Amino acid sequence: MRNIKLIIEFDGSNFCGWQRQPKGRTVQKTIETAIFKATGENILINGSSRTDAGVHAREMVANFFTNSTIPGDKFREALNTRLPEDVSIIKSEEVDDEFHARYSSKGKTYSYTIVNRYERLSLGHQYLYHCKYNLDVDAMKEACKYFIGIHDFKAFMSPGSSIKTTVRNVMQLYIEQKGNNIKIFITADGFLYNMVRIIVGTLIKVGNGKLKPEDIKSIIAEGNRKRAGMCVPPNGLILEKVFY
Amino acid sequence: MRNIKLIIEFDGSNFCGWQRQPKGRTVQKTIETAIFKATGENILINGSSRTDAGVHAREMVANFFTNSTIPGDKFREALNTRLPEDVSIIKSEEVDDEFHARYSSKGKTYSYTIVNRYERLSLGHQYLYHCKYNLDVDAMKEACKYFIGIHDFKAFMSPGSSIKTTVRNVMQLYIEQKGNNIKIFITADGFLYNMVRIIVGTLIKVGNGKLKPEDIKSIIAEGNRKRAGMCVPPNGLILEKVFY
Numbered sequence: 001m002r003n004i005k006l007i008i009e010f011d012g013s014n015f016c017g018w019q020r021q022p023k024g025r026t027v028q029k030t031i032e033t034a035i036f037k038a039t040g041e042n043i044l045i046n047g048s049s050r051t052d053a054g055v056h057a058r059e060m061v062a063n064f065f066t067n068s069t070i071p072g073d074k075f076r077e078a079l080n081t082r083l084p085e086d087v088s089i090i091k092s093e094e095v096d097d098e099f100h101a102r103y104s105s106k107g108k109t110y111s112y113t114i115v116n117r118y119e120r121l122s123l124g125h126q127y128l129y130h131c132k133y134n135l136d137v138d139a140m141k142e143a144c145k146y147f148i149g150i151h152d153f154k155a156f157m158s159p160g161s162s163i164k165t166t167v168r169n170v171m172q173l174y175i176e177q178k179g180n181n182i183k184i185f186i187t188a189d190g191f192l193y194n195m196v197r198i199i200v201g202t203l204i205k206v207g208n209g210k211l212k213p214e215d216i217k218s219i220i221a222e223g224n225r226k227r228a229g230m231c232v233p234p235n236g237l238i239l240e241k242v243f244y
Numbered sequence: 245m246r247n248i249k250l251i252i253e254f255d256g257s258n259f260c261g262w263q264r265q266p267k268g269r270t271v272q273k274t275i276e277t278a279i280f281k282a283t284g285e286n287i288l289i290n291g292s293s294r295t296d297a298g299v300h301a302r303e304m305v306a307n308f309f310t311n312s313t314i315p316g317d318k319f320r321e322a323l324n325t326r327l328p329e330d331v332s333i334i335k336s337e338e339v340d341d342e343f344h345a346r347y348s349s350k351g352k353t354y355s356y357t358i359v360n361r362y363e364r365l366s367l368g369h370q371y372l373y374h375c376k377y378n379l380d381v382d383a384m385k386e387a388c389k390y391f392i393g394i395h396d397f398k399a400f401m402s403p404g405s406s407i408k409t410t411v412r413n414v415m416q417l418y419i420e421q422k423g424n425n426i427k428i429f430i431t432a433d434g435f436l437y438n439m440v441r442i443i444v445g446t447l448i449k450v451g452n453g454k455l456k457p458e459d460i461k462s463i464i465a466e467g468n469r470k471r472a473g474m475c476v477p478p479n480g481l482i483l484e485k486v487f488y
Contacts, residue, residue, distance in 0.1 A: 009366045056367055080364050088364035120324050120332035122253045123300055123482070124371065238367070 001065040003099055004075055006031070006045075007091040008060040012234070013126040014086060017053040018060070020044075027051075027087055031062065034082040038075070039068035048101040048242045049108065052194075054234035056127065059090065061242040063101045101242070107171065107189045109240040112200045112232070114182040129200075129236035135207030137177050143206040144173045146216035147186075147199060154223040156199050157192035158231055166192055166223075173199070185240070194231045201229030245309040247343055248319055250275070250289075251335040252304040256478070257370040258330060261297045262304070264288075271295075271331055275306065278326040282319070283312035292345040292486040293352065296438075298478035300371065303334065305486040307345045345486070351415065351433045353484040356444045356476070358426040373444075373480035379451030381421050387450040388417040390460035391430075391443060398467040400443050401436035402475055410436055410467075417443070429484070438475045445473030 008031065016024030020032070028047055035043050048061040070078055072094030079089045098104070114129045115121050116137075121130040147170050154166035172187040184203065186196055202219070205211045211219075211227075219227045252275065260268035264276070272291055279287050289308040295301060314322055316338030323333045342348070358373050359365050360381075365374040391414050398410035416431040428447065430440055446463070449455045455463075455471075463471045 009363075011366050011369060058367055085369055086366050088366040090363045119253075119334045122255050122330050122332040123302055125255060125329055126370075127368065 001067055002072070003063055003065055003095050003097050004072055005093050005095045005099060005101070006062045006064075006075065006079075006089050008057060008062060009088045009090050010057050010060065011086040011126070012051060012054050012056040015053060017055070018047050018049065018051045027057075027060075028062075030084065030087055031079065031089075034079045035064065035066075037082045038070065038078040039066055041066055041068060046101045048105050049191075049239055051237075051239060052234050054126075055237045055239065056235075057239040059241045060239055061101045061105070061244075063095065063099055099244075104244050105190075105242050107187055107243040108191065109172070109185060109187040109243075110191070110196045111238045111240050112184045112186075112196060112236045113238075114184070114200075114204070114236060115180055116182055117180045126235050127238075129232055131182075131204060131207075133208055135182065135204065136209065137175060137182060137207065139209070139213055140182075140203045140207045141175050142213035143203055143211075143216050144175060146213065146220070147173045151220050152223060153192055153195055153220070155219050155225050155228045156195050156202065157225070158194035158198070161193040163192065168192065168195070175203075196237060197231045197234065198225075198228055200236070201232045203229070204232065205229035245311055246316070247307055247309055247339050247341050248316055249337050249339045249343060249345070250306045250308075250319065250323075250333050252301060252306060253332045253334050254301050254304065255330040255370070256295060256298050256300040259297060261299070262291050262293065262295045271301075271304075272306075274328065274331055275323065275333075278323045279308065279310075281326045282322040283310055283314065285310055285312060290345045292349050293435075293483055295481075295483055296478050298370075299481045299483065300479075301483040303485045304483055305345045305349070305488075307339065307343055343488075348488050349434075349486050351431055351487040352435065353416070353429060353431040353487075354435070354440045355482045355484050356428045356430075356440060356480045357482075358428070358444075358448070358480060359424055360426055361424045370479050371482075373476055375448060375451075377452055379426065379448065380453065381419060381426060381451065383453070383457055384426075384447045384451045385419050386457035387447055387455075387460050388419060390457065390464070391417045395464050396467060397436055397439055397464070399463050399469050399472045400439050400446065401469070402438035402442070405437040407436065412436065412439070419447075440481060441475045441478070442469075442472055444480070445476045447473070448476065449473035 045064040075092035169189040292305040319336035
């Protein structure tokens with residue numbers, strides 16, 4: 001059997017997330033259906049991340065094993081012609097048997113975009129989080145540096161997943177501001193459940209003046225979920241890239 | 245009766261356009277329903293433009309006459325709390341009785357965004373037009389200047405509307421490029437039916453090398469719809485601003 005790697009872009013607005021589930025439209029199941037149509041094979045694919053409902057991806061990675069004779073690079077078109085508009089295969093290729101989209105991953109980058117304005121937001125609301133109260137972006141930028149490094153991030157995790165350790169390495173966390181758009185980029189070796197959305201919620205709490213930038217240090221040290229910020233909505237979140 | 249002016253942002257993805265119609269969800273009807281809920285009045289509102297299904301607006305303008313005692317600037321919140329997520333009132337104010345969103349307008353700016361890349365597009369597909377073939381943006385920029393000025397734009401109009409004249413004044417037409425995003429801005433005193441989308445289609449024909457930039461001159465002079473480009477899909481189009 002051959003191992004095929006896919007790079008996938010999707011608009012998560014009308015999906016119940018990545019992972020296959022008994023009810024509801026998921027990205028995984030949608031791609032598996034396209035593979036079935038192209039190859040006649042009933043295959044389970046491995047995704048690099050189990051993104052939640054409403055979360056988007058610019059470069060999600062998945063792999064699967066196939067007996068089909070379709071050349072690796074031709075899977076892109078073979079699947080795209082069988083996929084709905086909100087999921088696209090950006091690249092397909094044959095890879096080593098060892099490659100696993102999830103376990104081989106060395107890290108991921110997510111972005112989260114906030115629109116900071118008083119007026120209500122409609123245009124692009126599926127991709128943006130609207131924050132009505134004026135945020136101190138300089139304070140938020142200052143707070144970013146306290147997250148960087150190897151820390152126990154248990155204060156920034158929602159319950160509901162069983163994991164061995166809550167220690168993660170945040171390699172990068174920075175903010176790009178353009179007008180009233182505040183775009184946060186975060187790269188880590190891995191993420192706890194809702195970790196990006198809770199870190200963003202905590203940065204917003206700093207931007208609101210409810211936390212000082214240096215408070216991040218003690219929140220991490222205490223592992224205190226209650227002092228960290230809210231879990232912001234999924235729609236501002238994009239999986240930008242997976243590293244191998 | 246008092247005359248109220250609204251500035252409206254909407255995501256056109258799930259609307260059958262602006263104008264009220266017997267069947268289908270429209271922006272006009274949605275706002276009129278919110279006004280009814282807020283004031284108890286059954287009112288018809290005047291929109292500055294009759295945008296098609298799938299077209300978006302950052303600043304659509306409308307006005308209506310009311311007997312309600314709600315202060316002009318309070319209509320914003322009064323309506324927003326009664327509007328779905330994809331329509332927002334950005335500003336409301338009381339204006340002179342003479343003001344009419346459509347007839348008082350001195351001009352409008354639209355933008356149209358193309359993503360020029362080989363790979364299929366899913367992320368943001370409701371707001372972007374995907375062009376697979378490599379476009380010569382310099383040639384497109386060169387072509388822009390031939391549209392500017394007072395011309396008979398009948399070559400850039402779809403049939404279906406009765407109008408007195410097909411002469412319009414294009415005050416501005418320019419392109420901003422950022423990576424594979426090509427964003428076209430056009431300002432005119434008024435637009436013929438589908439005029440922006442056909443001008444964009446014609447610029448794409450120039451970008452594809454099927455027309456030379458200077459061909460625009462003779463297409464305008466001949467009024468030849470067949471030599472102009474296709475009418476590109478609505479989803480890349482945003483009504484940016486209306487001038488008074």
